[in-house]
């Protein structure tokens with residue numbers, strides 16, 4: 001039996017999906033985030049990017065607010081300034097004080113769109129942000145400035161579709177680091193001509209630590225970093241960089257874990273990662289063109305901003321926990337209650353083996 005998705009979910013005709021997901025230019029612009037969203041739940045993609053529910057009712061929470069603010073603050077440290085110090089603020093102390101001031105201001109400005117106001121969490125993420133700023137300062141102060149900060153790159157993908165991404169930073173890399181990270185690219189102290197001596201950096205403010213426990217098994221190490229090494233972000237940014245830099249590749253992509261100043265390298269140009277990226281984007285495009293936006297119910301719903309919208313006019317009843325299985329309600333007929341006995345099977349070998 002074939003299901004009519006439009007009737008099931010009371011959606012628009014597929015043609016409308018396509019039109020509504022496009023820019024005024026008629027081009028649908030995909031990003032690593034929108035591709036990830038579709039792969040996780042096509043219906044969430046539909047609500048977010050086609051119906052644009054987020055614009056009608058924006059929602060945020062403390063981790064997201066903190067992440068956005070830290071990114072802006074780190075970029076702002078590299079702004080032009082009049083004093084002789086490296087960063088916009090003279091000292092790390094003044095930077096952190098300003099961070100707390102801006103965090104408090106942001107909380108007031110976003111009060112209405114926070115999922116749930118919680119003063120303890122507000123304080124906690126104020127502290128998380130301050131730690132990220134302090135760590136960013138410590139690791140970057142004596143390094144050359146990024147050559148690119150917060151820049152959007154876009155490439156045409158297929159008729160009617162573009163792919164885009166915003167780089168946090170692109171930084172120059174010394175020959176010594178290249179020798180260490182990608183020794184195969186150096187010959188006679190010269191870098192392979194297919195590469196530019198730069199690394200794409202992505203700032204992360206989250207909890208997760210990609211460092212593997214030293215005595216973990218190979219399987220555990222792979223599981224611990226699988227999403228980092230095979231996620232589409234490194235492949236996407238490598239592709240975008242190459243397209244905008246005359247075919248030259250970046251040396252690698254690295255995430256900067258701001259919570260503890262650790263960097264993790266990912267090579268984005270590998271065949272496997274590029275293939276995962278391309279097949280994911282093409283899969284999403286196919287889904288958009290055919291209006292395929294099924295709901296993918298699962299643990300991902302627990303962190304979805306659209307559960308209420310997704311629910312629509314079909315309420316669910318919330319189940320409260322029962323402490324016991326109350327057998328007193330329906331006492332069994334005593335005659336039916338038998339005493340269970342162990343069956344005694346007579347298992348005798350037909351032919352007793354010779355001693």
Ligand code: SF4
Pocket residue numbers: 041042043044047295296297298300301304305306307310311
């Ligand atoms: S609640 Fe679940 S099924 Fe509905 S849009 Fe969100 S992730 Fe998808």
